[in-house]
Amino acid sequence: MKPKVLVVFYSRTGNVAKLADAEAEGALAGGAEVRVVRVDDLAPAEVISSNEGWRQARDTQRAKYPEARIDDLEWADAIIFGTPTRYGNMAAEMKLYLDKTASLWAEGKLANKVGSAFTSTATTHGGNETTLLTFFIPMSHFGMIIVPPGYTDPILFQAGTPYGASAVVGGRADIPPTDADLQVAHHQGKRVAEITAKIIAK
Numbered sequence: 001m002k003p004k005v006l007v008v009f010y011s012r013t014g015n016v017a018k019l020a021d022a023e024a025e026g027a028l029a030g031g032a033e034v035r036v037v038r039v040d041d042l043a044p045a046e047v048i049s050s051n052e053g054w055r056q057a058r059d060t061q062r063a064k065y066p067e068a069r070i071d072d073l074e075w076a077d078a079i080i081f082g083t084p085t086r087y088g089n090m091a092a093e094m095k096l097y098l099d100k101t102a103s104l105w106a107e108g109k110l111a112n113k114v115g116s117a118f119t120s121t122a123t124t125h126g127g128n129e130t131t132l133l134t135f136f137i138p139m140s141h142f143g144m145i146i147v148p149p150g151y152t153d154p155i156l157f158q159a160g161t162p163y164g165a166s167a168v169v170g171g172r173a174d175i176p177p178t179d180a181d182l183q184v185a186h187h188q189g190k191r192v193a194e195i196t197a198k199i200i201a202k
């Protein structure tokens with residue numbers, strides 16, 4: 001049976017979206033059925049429209065990815081969450097998505113699913129690792145099985161973090177994730193798929 005991997009992300013200027021694509025390609029390479037979905041912006045439309053880079057990124061993402069629904073979480077055997085860093089934390093958009101899970105949580109429907117996370121910052125040491133750790137808290141409340149990349153591939157000695165893939169990018173997508181960043185994300189997606197396959201086979 002193929003593991004079902006959900007890659008769910010929020011991205012304002014498209015960098016986390018690039019990491020999400022690499023996670024999805026990795027999960028496919030690991031034998032999974034994959035859904036990639038985006039969490040929508042919370043900012044008012046007029047604010048987004050007043051910023052050309054943001055508006056373009058929003059339109060591109062709306063054309064490419066379906067909007068995340070709560071039942072996507074129920075569908076998945078494994079969930080890989082992606083967010084830009086906001087003051088060392090996940091973005092409000094992603095937090096609100098997680099805060100809509102109360103009924104799934106109450107029914108234990110997220111328990112024993114595999115969880116993993118990735119992020120980007122604008123600055124080196126700008127909070128990549130702290131942001132990734134903020135996912136480990138709700139994942140623990142859900143009873144998920146956290147599968148981080150660790151140092152399970154040599155690429156982790158060049159990029160990313162043992163907690164999850166990461167990138168240091170330009171805020172307006174002018175400095176995109178590097179090849180090494182994308183390789184970490186690909187490895188993470190593949191590893192999540194492979195480990196999930198072992199778990200659901202039992």
Ligand SMILES: Cc1cc2nc3c(=O)[nH]c(=O)nc-3n(C[C@H](O)[C@H](O)[C@H](O)COP(=O)(O)O)c2cc1C
Pocket residue numbers: 010011012013014015016017084085086087088089119120121122123124125126127169170171172173
């Ligand atoms: C409100 C706000 C807070 C941010 N906080 C941080 C931060 O703590 N550290 C950092 O390096 N970058 C920070 N950034 C920059 C974003 O993390 C960066 O623009 C993002 O990773 C780009 O990803 P995206 O292209 O997917 O939106 C912040 C940006 C905003 C708008």
